[in-house]
Structure formats: structure tokens, C-alpha cells
Amino acid sequence: AAQTKLTKENVQYALNKLQANQLGSGAFALWPTSTQVNTWATTYAGHFIVEAEKRGYTLPNGLKKRWLTYEKSAAASWQSSPDRPWLEMEQAYRLYVLALAGEADLGAMNRLRNTKLTKNSAWRLAAAYILAGQKSIASGLMQKEYANSAENYYDPTFGNEMRASAMRLENYMLLGDEAKAFEQAITLAKHLNNDEMYTTQATAFALMNMAKFIDNKKASPLKFAWKAEKENKQIDQSG
Numbered sequence: 006a007a008q009t010k011l012t013k014e015n016v017q018y019a020l021n022k023l024q025a026n027q028l029g030s031g032a033f034a035l036w037p038t039s040t041q042v043n044t045w046a047t048t049y050a051g052h053f054i055v056e057a058e059k060r061g062y063t064l065p066n067g068l069k070k071r072w073l074t075y076e077k078s079a080a081a082s083w084q085s086s087p088d089r090p091w092l093e094m095e096q097a098y099r100l101y102v103l104a105l106a107g108e109a110d111l112g113a114m115n116r117l118r119n120t121k122l123t124k125n126s127a128w129r130l131a132a133a134y135i136l137a138g139q140k141s142i143a144s145g146l147m148q149k150e151y152a153n154s155a156e157n158y159y160d161p162t163f164g165n166e167m168r169a170s171a172m173r174l175e176n177y178m179l180l181g182d183e184a185k186a187f188e189q190a191i192t193l194a195k196h197l198n199n200d201e202m203y204t205t206q207a208t209a210f211a212l213m214n215m216a217k218f219i220d221n222k223k224a225s226p227l228k229f230a231w232k233a234e235k236e237n238k239q240i241d242q243s244g
Contacts, residue, residue, distance in 0.1 A: 031075030097129035104136035124151040163206040167196040171210035
């Protein structure tokens with residue numbers, strides 16, 4: 006009970022703190038004193054806002070409305086740029102979060118679908134289509150072969166393979182493909198079990214989607230052990 010209370014307080018604190026980073030346009034900067042829009046952080050913050058609202062948290066007045074205004078405009082005016090291949094991923098993530106918020110922009114989604122997508126951006130766009138009720142289009146995007154799937158370029162979206170794995174897990178869950186979701190959850194668990202350095206971004210996506218997978222009543226009870234600051238702890242939901 007104490008942990009649940011602390012979690013709720015921390016989420017509410019984070020929502021309130023986001024206001025300091027929101028610009029007049031509704032976009033977000035990385036730092037409270039900055040006036041420069043960070044497009045990925047804007048969608049990432051919006052993702053947090055949408056997920057928190059779905060779980061019953063009280064949003065600061067105007068926070069979501071201003072963000073939605075900016076994101077809808079950015080989605081509608083977006084253009085690809087051959088020398089900046091990460092822009093497709095930024096737009097795909099933006100369209101996914103808009104769809105998650107119940108504000109799917111099918112016109113922008115169709116325009117993005119006709120660009121040269123990387124595998125990761127195609128799969129994130131597929132998630133938007135699933136949320137918009139277009140599962141056949143999403144399946145087509147997920148089944149294609151992508152020659153540029155390695156994505157070996159400067160990436161201001163903070164991506165890595167663990168985050169990509171977490172996003173793929175979410176796609177399979179959204180499609181209701183339990184077998185593929187389980188396979189992807191095993192892959193993601195292996196990432197989490199490695200001794201690699203985790204970024205905040207990758208860890209957030211990994212833990213969020215693993216939690217959603219486990220929360221599915223058809224999933225097996227959660228059992229795992231973890232170590233923090235030389236202290237070993239265990240979680241066992243089977244009992």
C-alpha cells in the first residue's frame with residue numbers, strides 16, 4: 006500500500022512538473038529554461054500524459070489540450086527529408102500517440118506509409134493503424150521486408166534494439182497475437198537480463214510493455230528476482 010501511494014505521488018508530481026517544460030505552442034523542451042522544441046520529447050511527454058489519464062490521474066489544466074494542438078498541427082504539416090531519416094520515426098511515434106489518445110490522423114498516416122520507411126518506423130506506424138482499427142494495413146507493414154532496417158544513422162529519437170523489441174511486443178499485443186507476443190517477451194526479457202547499460206528511454210518502454218504483457222490475464226504469473234545496491238529481492242505472483 007505504501008509503495009502504491011508513493012507511485013501515485015510520483016506520477017502526479019511528474020505530470021505537474023511537465024508544465025515547466027511546456028512551451029506556448031504546446032510542444033515541450035528538454036529543460037525548463039529552454040525555448041527550443043524537442044519533437045521526440047514532445048511526443049514522449051504526450052505519451053506519458055495519455056497513459057496517465059487512462060489510469061485516472063488528474064492532468065494539470067490545459068496540459069493535454071495544448072499538447073494535442075501542437076501535435077495535430079505537426080502531424081498534418083510533416084514532410085520527409087532524405088538527409089534526416091529519423092524524421093519518419095518521429096512522425097510514426099507522433100501518429101501512434103495521437104491514435105492512442107483517440108485522435109488518429111488517417112490522412113497523415115497514409116502519407117507516411119507511402120514514404121521510404123525503416124523497419125522501426127514502419128512498425129510504430131503499424132501500431133497507430135491497429136489503434137485506428139486498420140489491422141490489415143498494420144499487418145502488411147509488419148510483414149514487409151525493409152532493406153534499411155539496420156538504421157545505422159545518427160538517431161535523436163534515443164532508439165536502440167531493446168526499445169525496438171519493446172515496441173514490437175506492443176504491436177503483437179495490440180493485434181492479439183499471443184504466440185508472437187510471448188516470443189517477443191522472451192527476447193525482451195533477455196535484453197533486460199543482460200549486463201548492458203540501459204537508457205532511460207529503452208528501460209521505460211521495456212518495463213511498460215512487459216507490465217502490459219504480464220497484466221494480460223492469459224499470461225503466466227510473474228516471477229523474477231532483481232538486485233539493487235547489493236540488495237536482492239524477489240517478486241512472485243503465482244501465489
